[in-house]
Amino acid sequence: MKFRWRLRVSLNGDYKVANDRPVEVAVDIYANREPDDLMAQLQRLFESGAVQGAVGTLTPSAMAKTMGQEMANTIRVFSSYFGPYPYKHLSVTSLPISYSYGQGCPA
Helix, strand or coil: CCCCCCCCCCCCCCEEEEEECCCCCEEEEEEECCCCHHHHHHHHHHHHCCCCCCCCCCCHHHHHHHHHHHHHHHHHHHHHHHCCCCCCEEEEECCCCCCCCCCCCCC
């Protein structure tokens, strides 16, 4: 028995999409172009010099490619332990850092 989940809402917003394709699975990352409030506050702290460090640009879209690579690596690792990933496509959205949880449905 196969299930197919469909979102009944549109993904409105200013998203950057990054793609990766490990083995037979397409991975799409949907990341906001603008930082959430906490990331923007951290960026301002580093830019002001109040905190020292090299952080680059703290936006989800700047990290989208890395997120895609890490998700692809996760599929590779889990596939070696548990067998092939059962879907041909994986879509991932970034949640604001200020959220204390994540949720999703298989797609």
